[in-house]
Amino acid sequence: MTTIRKTALAAAVLALAGCSFIPEYQRPDAPVPGAFPYASATEGTPAAALDWQAFFADARLKQLIGAALANNRDLRVALLNVEQARAQYDIRRADLYPTVGVGVNASRAPNPSNGEQSTSFQAGFSVSAWEIDLWGRLRALSEAAVDQFLATDEGRKAAQVTLVSSVANAWLSLVADEELLALTRQTLQTREESLRLVKLRFDNGVSSELDFRLAESLAYAARVSLAQQERQRALDLNTLGLLTGQTLPVDYGTGTTMAAITLPDVPAGLPSDVLVARPDVRQAENLLQAANANIGAARAAFLPRISLTASVGRASTQLSGLFDGGGKWAYTVAPSLLLPIFDFGRNEAGLQSARVQRDIAIAQYERSIQQAFKEVADALAGRATLTTQLAAQDRVAEAESVRMRLSQLRYDAGVASSLDLLDAQRSFFTARQAQIQTRLAGLQNQVLLYRALGGGWTETAAGAPASAPAK
Helix, strand or coil: CHHHHHHHHHHHHHHHHCCCCCCCCCCCCCCCCCCCCCCCCCCCCCHHHCCHHHHCCCHHHHHHHHHHHHHCHHHHHHHHHHHHHHHHHHHHHHCCCCCEEEEEEEEEEECCCCCCEEEEEEEEEEEEEEEECCCCHHHHHHHHHHHHHHHHHHHHHHHHHHHHHHHHHHHHHHHHHHHHHHHHHHHHHHHHHHHHHHHHHHHCCCCCHHHHHHHHHHHHHHHHHHHHHHHHHHHHHHHHHHHHCCCCCCCCCCCCCCCCCCCCCCCCCCHHHHHHHCHHHHHHHHHHHHHHHHHHHHHHCCCCEEEEEEEEEEEECCHHHHCCCCCEEEEEEEEEEECCCCCCCHHHHHHHHHHHHHHHHHHHHHHHHHHHHHHHHHHHHHHHHHHHHHHHHHHHHHHHHHHHHHHHHHHHCCCCCHHHHHHHHHHHHHHHHHHHHHHHHHHHHHHHHHHHCCCCCCCCCCCCCCCCCCC
């Protein structure tokens, strides 16, 4: 009968040791529609499966993105945060096991039998206040630490996705800056030549002062545009230098034009695909799982906490006896049990705090899904309209080019006034500016769609953190 009781007691202890007070995790329903607006059927590789080296074909852009992944300080901080989260998990995991140390202890106290002072020395191995995790409190904290680690790692991936798209968009802006600068310089040269001719005609009484002042105004307006474009190019170059972590020369050139840049189209898929592909959404879910695990730890805090202090070694009344064989083997075992009775609501408040934190994490998770849905929907709306807008803007620029050429012919033939020619030149300049800016907006929108769908992250040997711990 004694054997049966011992077996039953051991089975009960093992069952208690395996219990967990963590609530069963259920992924919240996505608070978004089941399909994206403006999503047309598009063939191609999904963004999350398309490596950024394959998405961006330009060699100079690839070089800049590679430099950013190696040198960007924000990404470096994200990598270090992952290592810190891994260390925090290792600390939590170590709490499950006893800490064994080697120590030498000395004590002096009156002898209960004769009242004389006695001294004792002990040296050996000791375990100090090891908590026996019967209720799963430490395991719950360890599981929460794993989820925190995974969330931090997903944050690193999200930082890389953002960095890749930011470098690409800054580079595209620089390409547009170079085209706008070339257009503005050409326009300035044309307007200064027109101003010279109009002034010559005005000085000889052939043209009116109105013609002269209009030509003068347009020439100085071109100078204003040139200064603005030079300043914008310098700002975009500085932005690119910050993102790549290196100073780019002032005369850095992209070596390409907007028309020469092509980016592959990517299918939108379903909103459920975004939940799998986007690192920021996965990060929010990992944080939700960590908050859920903390509820289990808070529940276990209501139950008795058992800890063990033990030591084994040699004891002697003389210090030298510990090392010359004069001492004796001795051990101590001191288990303790603490059952909370009056804590003035501390544990109850801890449980309530954990539950509220989980509710906050649910709201943040749902918010991340809604934000992801909006970003994809915005990019799809841009894709649906910017193509049409660019085609129309191309026709406007072509029409204004023909108009300016015909106005020049009419002016040279003496049929049209200089006002007609100057107005045609101004309209052509405005149309060409809008054409370049629209083409830039279309390319940047493709980059944003690629990022919104989870593209731009790849695990590299240089940027990979330590392997993820098992849950």
